[in-house]
Every structure is written in structure tokens, then in C-alpha cells.
Amino acid sequence: MNVSNVIKSRYIRRKFIKKSKVNRSRIGNLISFILINIFGLFIAMPIVYAIGNAFKPLDELWIFPPRLFPNNPTFRNFSDLLNLMQSSWVPISRYLFNTVFITVVGTVGHILLASLCAYALSKHEFYGRKFIFSLIILSLMYNSSVTGTSNYLIMVGLHWIDTYLSIIIPAFGSSFGLFLMKQFMDQIPDSYIDAARIDGAKEFKIFWSIVMPSVKPAWLTLIIFSVQGLWNLGSNIYIYKEQLKTFPYAISQIVSAGISRAGIGSAVAVIMMIVPLTIFILTQSNIIETMTNTGVKE
Amino acid sequence: MAENLLYGHTRKNNQNRIEKLSIISKALWRSKTSYIFITPYMLIFITFTVLPVLISIFFSFTDFNLLEIPKFIGVDNYKRLFLKDTIFPIAFKNTLIFSSIVGPLSYMACLLLAWVINDFKPVLRAFLTTLFYAPTLANIYFVWQLIFSSDSYGILNAYLMKIGILLEPIQWLTDKKYIVPVVLIIILWGSLGASFLIFIAGFQTVDRSLYEAGAVDGIKNRWQELWFITLPYMRPQLMLGAILSISTSFGIGSTITMLTGFPSTDYVAHTIMHMIDDYGGIRFEMGYACSIATILFVMMVSANKFIQFLLSKVGD
Numbered sequence: 001m002n003v004s005n006v007i008k009s010r011y012i013r014r015k016f017i018k019k020s021k022v023n024r025s026r027i028g029n030l031i032s033f034i035l036i037n038i039f040g041l042f043i044a045m046p047i048v049y050a051i052g053n054a055f056k057p058l059d060e061l062w063i064f065p066p067r068l069f070p071n072n073p074t075f076r077n078f079s080d081l082l083n084l085m086q087s088s089w090v091p092i093s094r095y096l097f098n099t100v101f102i103t104v105v106g107t108v109g110h111i112l113l114a115s116l117c118a119y120a121l122s123k124h125e126f127y128g129r130k131f132i133f134s135l136i137i138l139s140l141m142y143n144s145s146v147t148g149t150s151n152y153l154i155m156v157g158l159h160w161i162d163t164y165l166s167i168i169i170p171a172f173g174s175s176f177g178l179f180l181m182k183q184f185m186d187q188i189p190d191s192y193i194d195a196a197r198i199d200g201a202k203e204f205k206i207f208w209s210i211v212m213p214s215v216k217p218a219w220l221t222l223i224i225f226s227v228q229g230l231w232n233l234g235s236n237i238y239i240y241k242e243q244l245k246t247f248p249y250a251i252s253q254i255v256s257a258g259i260s261r262a263g264i265g266s267a268v269a270v271i272m273m274i275v276p277l278t279i280f281i282l283t284q285s286n287i288i289e290t291m292t293n294t295g296v297k298e
Numbered sequence: 299m300a301e302n303l304l305y306g307h308t309r310k311n312n313q314n315r316i317e318k319l320s321i322i323s324k325a326l327w328r329s330k331t332s333y334i335f336i337t338p339y340m341l342i343f344i345t346f347t348v349l350p351v352l353i354s355i356f357f358s359f360t361d362f363n364l365l366e367i368p369k370f371i372g373v374d375n376y377k378r379l380f381l382k383d384t385i386f387p388i389a390f391k392n393t394l395i396f397s398s399i400v401g402p403l404s405y406m407a408c409l410l411l412a413w414v415i416n417d418f419k420p421v422l423r424a425f426l427t428t429l430f431y432a433p434t435l436a437n438i439y440f441v442w443q444l445i446f447s448s449d450s451y452g453i454l455n456a457y458l459m460k461i462g463i464l465l466e467p468i469q470w471l472t473d474k475k476y477i478v479p480v481v482l483i484i485i486l487w488g489s490l491g492a493s494f495l496i497f498i499a500g501f502q503t504v505d506r507s508l509y510e511a512g513a514v515d516g517i518k519n520r521w522q523e524l525w526f527i528t529l530p531y532m533r534p535q536l537m538l539g540a541i542l543s544i545s546t547s548f549g550i551g552s553t554i555t556m557l558t559g560f561p562s563t564d565y566v567a568h569t570i571m572h573m574i575d576d577y578g579g580i581r582f583e584m585g586y587a588c589s590i591a592t593i594l595f596v597m598m599v600s601a602n603k604f605i606q607f608l609l610s611k612v613g614d
Contacts, residue, residue: 025519028520032414032417036411036414036415036426039407039411040429043433043490046441046442046487047432047433047436047441049441049444050438050441053441053444062451066453066456113339114339116335116336116339117336117340120332120333121336124329124331124332125329126325126326126329126333127325127329129332132340136343138599139343139347139348140541140542140545141541141544141545141598141602142351142545142598143545143549144346144347145549145551145552146354146549146591146594147350147351147353147354147591148574148575148578148579149354149357149574149577149584149591150351150353150354150357150588150591151346151350153364154345154346154349154350154353169346170342172342173339173342173343173345173346173347175347176492178339178343203331207335228434232436232437234437248437262444265440269436269438269440269441272436272437273432276435276436277435277436280431280435281424284424284427284428287495288495288502289499290499291495291496291498291499291500292499292500294499294538295496295500295533295534295535295536296534296538296541296606
């Protein structure tokens with residue numbers, strides 16, 4: 001290749017690079033702007049309406065035509081909720097305790113067990129490793145609610161019906177969490193771990209004080225996926241005792257009790273929304289970071 | 299002599315086998331820490347995720363009502379399902395409709411929105427990510443019941459009547475004509491789940507210098523850039539997103555029940571999931587419920603295998 005050709009190709013390249021930065025046309029920008037707005041409104045409307053409802057006085061909830069925002073915002077629904085908490089048969093605080101308990105224990109246990117297993121799957125060589133991982137990928141391909149009937153039979157066999165165990169223990173074994181954790185741990189260089197091994201550290205110590213701190217984004221991700229499932233868990237086929245039922249179940253009962261409770265129902269929903277939403281907002285960048293390392297290769 | 303040879307040979311074989319076994323057992327023993335590490339999780343995973351599938355397949359060949367000992371009846375459950383059951387064709391059709399509309403549409407929406415959002419400034423991107431993911435985080439489907447409420451206080455009815463399009467309220471969630479489209483809209487609203495986050499991450503992993511190289515190779519617009527550079531590069535994320543979309547879209551059931559009640563008017567929104575709940579949770583025909591579950595399981599896994607085959611062709 002002669003010199004002039006090289007220069008020419010460089011010139012062409014520079015021209016293209018310059019172009020490649022702005023190669024979205026104005027029409028493209030307009031389309032994406034419209035798209036984001038339509039989708040954004042579609043998704044935001046019901047949420048905004050729920051929040052608006054929570055602050056509406058009773059007479060505004062049922063005016064015709066309905067409004068998105070309250071005219072005279074009030075905290076009445078929230079104070080009514082407090083009153084209702086004290087007067088119901090099973091105290092509402094009990095439902096709230098159940099949900100918090102299930103969410104916290106289920107999430108902590110899931111992270112510990114799944115990380116421990118993910119560490120072995122990712123950094124150890126042992127017989128059956130590949131088979132186990134392909135089993136986990138296969139389990140992502142079906143929705144566990146398909147096997148609801150056999151899960152019920154297993155719970156009956158274990159005598160776990162009407163216990164916290166029936167909710168918490170299966171939550172420990174969620175396969176998506178393990179999958180994310182394993183993929184994330186694959187990114188940790190082996191030399192990092194080998195160095196600790198040479199220093200004489202025991203495997204559990206390596207796991208606990210070297211691997212776990214460096215996969216913080218991954219366990220934050222596991223937290224949000226576990227919390228969003230357990231926190232929103234409503235009525236369940238394994239739980240019949242009223243004292244063991246969850247908060248979302250109680251809300252659905254409150255809302256179905258009639259028109260007069262619609263405001264309170266929205267107030268509860270807004271309170272319920274705060275927890276997973278706050279966790280998500282705080283951990284979002286970590287979640288995205290975790291996801292960059294995931295994926296299924298064929 | 300011949301005997302000696304024969305026995306000597308088997309003895310040698312036995313010795314070989316023993317040696318092999320001892321090598322394997324030594325290998326297993328050496329990795330005992332690994333097995334201790336995976337045991338707690340795997341025990342739970344196998345009991346509540348793997349075993350149910352096997353149980354389901356086993357009981358699908360029996361007649362079982364929880365009270366009596368299960369009776370082996372061969373393929374009678376499947377015969378009844380395919381030949382006699384009048385609800386199954388409706389449920390089968392609905393499951394295919396829901397999964398073939400919700401699956402691809404939510405997948406495309408996740409991909410498209412993640413692609414558009416990817417170019418925005420970090421703060422705006424974080425805000426939009428939270429907004430689009432909010433329906434998955436917050437359980438507020440009850441709002442849709444208010445929106446599609448059947449009387450004139452329902453928001454949609456009220457506005458349509460105010461404008462003058464409607465003269466009297468429509469029973470959105472009980473009228474046979476409207477149930478399926480209305481339910482589809484609501485399910486799509488809440489379907490930007492984990493795949494959306496996975497795609498956002500996927501777009502961020504793409505090496506920027508590839509775009510420059512692509513520009514040299516004659517890529518003209520962003521569609522070509524997306525198809526020839528970005529998507530092939532994030533194929534692992536595309537695969538995972540597809541797996542999640544398929545397994546959720548085939549499992550749609552409880553959301554529909556929440557909106558339309560159980561069963562929906564004339565079974566118009568009845569899916570295979572509803573049949574499983576019906577026979578397994580209400581009628582206690584466990585064997586029959588298991589055969590339905592097995593069919594749905596096979597449908598989910600084969601749809602996944604098929605889509606994975608298609609996705610391996612992206613950008614070729």
C-alpha cells in the first residue's frame with residue numbers, strides 16, 4: 001500500500017468517526033423522544049393516580065369525572081389507616097411483621113446460601129460442576145408456578161403447611177439469584193484467590209473476607225430481586241392461618257371491603273411502594289453493573 | 299493354564315476398577331469443601347425446583363386425590379386432556395395468544411427502551427430506568443381495576459363518556475369482547491422486568507471502539523449499527539432476557555385472576571396456568587393437574603430451546 005492510500009484511508013476514517021458520533025438523524029431523535037414520552041406516560045399514569053388517591057379526601061375519590069391529583073390534599077387516609085390498624089381482628093401490625101420477617105429472613109438466607117454455592121461453582125473444580133450449572137440454567141427456562149401442584153404435595157409431605165418455612169425456605173433456593181452471583185464471581189481473577197490460598201487462608205475465610213466484599217454489587221442485586229418477590233407476596237396456597245398472612249393480603253382485604261376504604265387502600269399501597277423503590281434507587285448502579293456480567297452463552 | 303489366564307485377567311480388571319474407584323473417591327474427597335459449600339443451596343434447589351418437575355411427571359400417570367393411594371392409570375390423563383376436555387383447547391389457545399403477544403412485545407419494548415435510554419445523560423437514564431421498572435417493584439395492579447371499573451366512576455368509562463364516545467359504561471373486565479385486550483394492556487404495563495435491566499447493562503458493555511471500526515467498514519445508520527455490532531456483541535444478554543421473557547409469559551395466570559376473577563367470563567381469558575390451579579388447588583385431582591403442568595413445562599422448555607436457536611442467528 002502506498003503512502004497516499006494510507007493517508008486517504010485515514011482521512012476517510014476520520015470523516016466517518018466524526019460522522020459516527022452524530023449519525024442519529026433528527027427524525028430519529030424525534031421518534032425516540034415521542035417513544036419515551038408515550039411509554040413513560042403509559043407507565044407513570046397508574047402510579048401517579050395511586051399516589052394522588054392516597055392524598056384525596058373521601059368526597060374527592062368519587063367525583064365525576066375522576067381527577068388525577070387531589071384538590072385539597074389530606075393525610076386523612078394515613079391517619080384512618082392507623083385507626084384501622086388498632087381495630088381489626090388480627091392487628092394489622094401482625095401482617096406487617098409477617099411481611100417484614102419473611103422478606104428479611106428470606107433475603108439474607110438466599111444471599112448467604114446462593115453466594116456460598118456460587119463461589120464453589122465459579123472458583124472450584126469438582127466433579128458434577130458443569131451438570132449442576134446447566135441444571136440451573138434449565139430451571140430458569142420454566143416458571144416455578146407451573147409445578148405448583150407438586151410443590152404443594154412436597155409442603156404437605158414436609159408438614160410445612162401453615163408455617164413460615166413454606167415461604168422462606170423455597171425463597172433461599174431461587175435460581176436466578178444464584179445464576180447472577182455465579183456469573184459475577186466469574187469476573188474475579190483467580191490469581192486474587194490463589195494468593196490468599198498460598199498465604200494459608202481457609203476456603204471459608206477466602207469466601208467470607210475476600211470474595212464476598214468484592215461482589216457487593218451482586219448481592220445488592222440479589223437483595224432487590226429477593227425483596228421485590230417477598231415484599232409483594234399476597235395470599236398464598238401454603239398459608240391458611242390468619243396470623244401468618246402477609247401485608248399485601250391485608251391490603252387486598254381492606255380495598256375489597258368497599259368504596260369507603262379506597263383511599264386507605266391507596267395510602268397503604270404508597271407506603272408499600274416506598275421500600276422496594278428506595279432500595280432500587282439506591283442500588284441501581286450496582287444492579288446494572290451486575291447485569292453487565294450476566295448472560296447465557298449458547 | 300487357560301483358567302489361570304482367565305481369572306488373572308478378571309482379577310486385573312477388578313484391580314483396575316478398584317483403582318479407578320479409589321481415584322474417583324479421592325477426587326471427591328479432595329473437593330469435599332466444594333461439596334459442603336454447595337450442599338445447603340442445592341438441597342433446597344433440588345427439593346423445590348427440580349423435584350417438583352419429576353413428581354409432576356410421575357403423578358401425571360396416576361389418579362390421585364390426596365386422600366387415597368395414587369393409582370397408576372397410564373396415559374389416561376393425557377387422553378382425557380387432549381380428547382375429552384372441552385376447556386383445554388381454550389386454555390391452550392389463550393396461553394399461546396398471551397405468550398406469543400406478551401413475550402415478544404415486552405422483549406422488544408425492553409430492548410428498544412434500553413437502547414434509547416442508553417444515550418441519555420446518567421441522571422435522566424437512572425430516573426427513566428426506575429420509572430419503567432417501577433411496576434415490577436410495586437404491586438399496584440388494583441389501580442387498573444379502578445381505571446377499568448365497570449361503572450361510570452371508572453376512569454376510562456368516565457372520560458370516554460365525557461368526551462361523548464360512549465353513551466353508557468363498558469364492562470371492561472367482564473364483557474367477553476374486551477377482557478383479552480384489556481388484560482393484555484395491563485400485563486404489558488408490568489412486563490418491563492429483569493430483562494429490561496439486563497439489556498440496559500448489555501448496551502453499556504459494548505466496546506465503543508467497535509462503532510468506529512464499524513463506521514470504517516461502511517455502516518451507514520444506527521439500525522445497521524444495532525444489528526451488526528451492538529446486538530451480536532450483547533448476545534449473552536439477549537439470550538438471558540429471552541429465557542426470562544418466555545418463562546414469565548407462559549406462566550401468566552395470577553395477574554389475570556386478580557383482574558377478572560376466577561374463572562373469567564365464559565373462560566375467555568382462561569390459561570393453562572388457570573387449569574392447573576383449578577384441578578390442583580380446588581378440585582384436588584392431583585394426577586390430572588400434574589399432567590397439565592407437564593404439558594406446560596414441555597411447552598416452556600421447547601419454546602426456550604427454539605428461541606435460543608433463533609437468537610444464535612442474530613447479526614449473521
